[in-house]
Amino acid sequence: MVQTERLLGALCKADVAFVVIGGMAAVAQGSSYVTADLDICYQRQPRNYERLSRALQPFHPQLRGAPADLPFILDAATLKAGLNFTLTTDGGDLDLMGEVKGLGDYEAVRAHAEEVEIYGYPVLVLTLAGLIHSKQATGRPKDLRLIEELQALQALWTESQQKER
Structure with a gap:
């Protein structure tokens, strides 16, 4: 199981520019979705590559699903050369x-994120509208199942905003 508090703490303490996306963002927005990983979108800038790689080094990152003997070092050069890493x-x-x-x-x-406190850390999290849009774009069955719940949460949020007026 993912140790979200430890990972978010390391990213925040290193001042990494990132947005929480995926299942953890859905949970932060009130979803009952169960997730086994942490997904983030990271800023692709040289200083952020350095911060991100330094923050993750104590966690010994390796490519998921790759052969154990495949050499891999997550550093600024690797982040710059790649795009998405599992x-x-x-x-x-x-x-x-x-x-x-x-x-x-x-x-x-x-632009589709808002600040939410998770485990005491202020982090940017994808909004319900952003989550719905991204899940619709992926079209994966597990994402399509989640959209209905996200839309219901969005309707509840809209309703509560209207009552406050």
């Missing part, structure tokens, strides 16, 4: 996304 770490499975289907790169994803 990793296994000492803190659990972590997906690093340079782009999110249906939304785009970090800047576009950030």
Whole structure:
């Protein structure tokens, strides 16, 4: 199981520019979805590559599903050369996304994010609308099943906002 608190703590303490996406974002927005990993969209800038790679080094990141003898070092050069990485770490499975289907790169994803406190850390999290849009774009069966719940949460949020007026 993913150790979300440890991973988020390391990312926040290193001042990594990222947005929580995927299942953990859905949970932060009130979903009952059960997730076994942490997905983030990271800013693709040299300083952020350095911060991200340094933050994750204590977790010994390796490519998930790759042969055990495949050499892999997650450093700034690797992050710059790649885009999306599915990793296994000492803190659990972590997906690093340079782009999110249906939304785009970090800047576009950030425009669909809001700050939420998770385990005491203020982090940017994809909004319900952003989650719905990205899940629709992927078209995966597990994402399509989640959309209905996300839409219901969005309707409840809209209703509560209207009552406050």
